[in-house]
Amino acid sequence: MERIETRLRTETITVNMGPQHPSTHGVFRMIVTLDGETIVDLEPVMGYLHRCHEKIGERNTYLQNIPYTDRLDYICSMSNNMAYVMAVEKLAGIEVPERAEYIRIIVVELTRIVNHAVAIGALLNDLGCFFTPMLYGLEERERILDLFEMASGSRMMCNYMRFGGVRHDLPPGFMADLKEIVAALPPFIDEFERLLTENEIVLARCQSVGILPPEKAIAYSCTGPLLRASGVNYDIRKVDSYSIYDHFDFDVPLGRNGDVYDRYLVRIGEMRQSVRILEQAMEEIPEGEVSVKLPRVFKPPEGEVYHRIESPKGELGFYLVSDGSTNPYRYKIRSPTFINLTVLPELCKGNKVADLVAILGSIDIVLGEVDR
Amino acid sequence: MSREVYARLVEEFPGSSLEYLEGKEPAISVKANDLFGVARHLKEKEGYDYLSAVTGVDYPDRFEVVYHLYSMKERKGPLTLKVSASKEEPEIPSVTPIWSGANFQEREVYDLMGIRFAGHPKLTRILLWEGYEGHPLRKGFPIEGYKSMGQEEPS
Numbered sequence: 112m113e114r115i116e117t118r119l120r121t122e123t124i125t126v127n128m129g130p131q132h133p134s135t136h137g138v139f140r141m142i143v144t145l146d147g148e149t150i151v152d153l154e155p156v157m158g159y160l161h162r163c164h165e166k167i168g169e170r171n172t173y174l175q176n177i178p179y180t181d182r183l184d185y186i187c188s189m190s191n192n193m194a195y196v197m198a199v200e201k202l203a204g205i206e207v208p209e210r211a212e213y214i215r216i217i218v219v220e221l222t223r224i225v226n227h228a229v230a231i232g233a234l235l236n237d238l239g240c241f242f243t244p245m246l247y248g249l250e251e252r253e254r255i256l257d258l259f260e261m262a263s264g265s266r267m268m269c270n271y272m273r274f275g276g277v278r279h280d281l282p283p284g285f286m287a288d289l290k291e292i293v294a295a296l297p298p299f300i301d302e303f304e305r306l307l308t309e310n311e312i313v314l315a316r317c318q319s320v321g322i323l324p325p326e327k328a329i330a331y332s333c334t335g336p337l338l339r340a341s342g343v344n345y346d347i348r349k350v351d352s353y354s355i356y357d358h359f360d361f362d363v364p365l366g367r368n369g370d371v372y373d374r375y376l377v378r379i380g381e382m383r384q385s386v387r388i389l390e391q392a393m394e395e396i397p398e399g400e401v402s403v404k405l406p407r408v409f410k411p412p413e414g415e416v417y418h419r420i421e422s423p424k425g426e427l428g429f430y431l432v433s434d435g436s437t438n439p440y441r442y443k444i445r446s447p448t449f450i451n452l453t454v455l456p457e458l459c460k461g462n463k464v465a466d467l468v469a470i471l472g473s474i475d476i477v478l479g480e481v482d483r
Numbered sequence: 484m485s486r487e488v489y490a491r492l493v494e495e496f497p498g499s500s501l502e503y504l505e506g507k508e509p510a511i512s513v514k515a516n517d518l519f520g521v522a523r524h525l526k527e528k529e530g531y532d533y534l535s536a537v538t539g540v541d542y543p544d545r546f547e548v549v550y551h552l553y554s555m556k557e558r559k560g561p562l563t564l565k566v567s568a569s570k571e572e573p574e575i576p577s578v579t580p581i582w583s584g585a586n587f588q589e590r591e592v593y594d595l596m597g598i599r600f601a602g603h604p605k606l607t608r609i610l611l612w613e614g615y616e617g618h619p620l621r622k623g624f625p626i627e628g629y630k631s632m633g634q635e636e637p638s
Contacts, residue, residue, distance in 0.1 A: 163595070163619050165595070166619050166620055330583045331583045331584045332583075345558075417551050417561060426535060428536055441541075449591075450584060453583070453584055454584075482610060483610070
């Protein structure tokens, strides 16, 4: 007897998500092949914000590139600045005064807190909890951006670091405000956790969704919270201990299951560790110079250099080739989210289409950096 | 450290064209024919499990693709691997079968620099659209593009 199923012909359907989908964090498209509600295949399509940043970087002088790096990952301009100036310092062999190193660590760790607060807010947006958790995050971010404005004159496009230090010393009153804000951070994170960590809807939507095994995470060159949520202990602040990170006592939060929920937990943990670093840095920051004098026409010697830092989203690296002139011969950015997206199809296959936005949200992409 | 790896590589691949490049950051240069074997050896025997960056550089006489390798398990690196490609028909083997993370990066190098990767699962443009003329990161590419604005609307 012929069973009824064999006479039913089923087909997969192709759905275009984006480029103007509310959950894609910018202009990003995914071509999803569905079998019912299950994702069979996914192809990310990007480049809508492409401006050939690297070509512009070759046209500019070394100094002119600093404000351009602000616009890569526009939430974390300070850490972009830091990666680029450290690469140039390595190329030209410039020593940075100790006070400047401390200032850099302070602003970069504040950036990490800003990024993770926004990333968690955006993840909850994607889960359907529209903008209430996001506003909790943004509120804290506003206070920190006020600090950035005090130091650099700009809230988002900070353009604060220079080769051999930072643009200005911290203004009077900065440290007092910083102390107040840092003291208010642990209660803020506690409140966030009280609302979300044990929340039944968050648990149901995030646990066992988008699982990334550690071997796969390494093979796909994943970095940042995405990698560490899979349990791989690899934080470049510890591995390379660049700048003065070896002065500070902090832990690397790790996940166990590598699902969306663990990525959330790792981000919460990293915010707490950043507070620890900030407390130590505020305590120990010395007086002194914040920059070194460089010639007006800056020409690093011939050579090439690769420098990477642990930006809030993962490994941010700059590869510079100098031919001894005022402009870089090659200026390449290893952007963390672009490469983290390589694993997106693998993460999504077999999951339901409703979880796709949650998985994408947990990777935490910024299109300014993906498309460059 | 790269020097020791280089010595072991020379033992493993006698007669191949490996070269040790001194500099601020030492590198190992390899011919395109040997790249795949050397890369697989580096991953499987030397433990370089993490490919950080793939970069294309346009030099006056050649194209160069630079690989920055690290080991996450043993926490070592970077090991810089360089491969040259000819100006006329730049093509080198793809390392995506070895490190899956090379997939998008090789597509980006192909898109912007015009270097082909033989054996890549899907070598298409990634940041620019299909049908775009030229490869913008090449030094000879005019900054305003080959076509004026408006003519270049994506189809």
